[in-house]
Amino acid sequence: MSTAEHRIKSMLNIHYFASIREALNKQEEHLELPETVSSVGDLIDYLITASPEAASIFNSDRSILIAVNQIVASRANILQPDDEVAFFPPMTGG
Secondary structure, eight states: OOHHHHHHHOEEEEEEOHHHHHHHTOSEEEEEOOTTOOBHHHHHHHHHHHOHHHHHHHTSSSOOEEEETTEEEOTTOBOOTTOEEEEEOOOOOO
């Protein structure tokens, strides 16, 4: 299989939690990794252009935490094929 064929079949597993899940009305999605997406920031930009609901979440002033493969990440984090990306609001506890 060539690199281009592997790239086409590479997927991201995206999970949404709490208020983000409610706003998007979905818990998860599996997204073919677009060639233009290499970082979490690129992924967020892609999601914003794909969905008005995502735009309202990611363009808002609310703080959103990001994890890649269950490790806290930033928008600069480089993505790899088959990564698991999670978006969730800050958690509070007591």
